[in-house]
Amino acid sequence: MPSIAYILSAIGIAAGITFILRLIPFGIKSILKDNKLIADLAAWIPMGAILILGVYVMAEIDYSSTTTALPYLIAAVVTVLVHSWRKNIALSLLIGTATCVVLANWVF
Template sequence: MTETGYLLAAVAVCAGITWALRALPFALLSRLRDSPVVAYLDTAMPLGVMVILAAYTLRGVDWGASASLVPTVSALAVTVGLHLWLRNAVASIFAGTAVYVAVLALVF
């Protein structure tokens, strides 16, 4: 059986490493706040995330079947239109998802 002191030391080392890894991003964030790269990512990432989500969603669509085409196209139109109007990625994604689910429920 392993000694209690050894187990306590192992737990302390694991806790210290976990705490350090979780605190490290916050320590580095203060140095990166004025970085032009972070400023660019702040403006480009919401659109980039939406493009990735749209590409992932549209890759599996059967463009020949109207049962899958109608919900997809209507949700895509709502998502793009709302994003161009409000410039709010969260509202666009939620509204597009809601329209997709609603139209899908009406079609089937």
């Protein structure tokens, strides 16, 4: 059985490494603050991730069954319409997801 000193040193080392890893982004933030590539990535990655997830979900739909496909397709249209109207990604995703859940579970 390991000693108390061994266990405490292992916990201390793990905590120290975790703390340093959490601190590194704040240290390099000032270095990368004016970097154009980082600014471009910050602008494009969120929408790119949503686009990739959307394509993945639409590709996985079983289009041979109307009962399966229709809730997803209607929810996708609702999501696009809400986003076109309000320009708010969080609201669009929330309403689109709610539409899909309601249609898939209680309508179709």
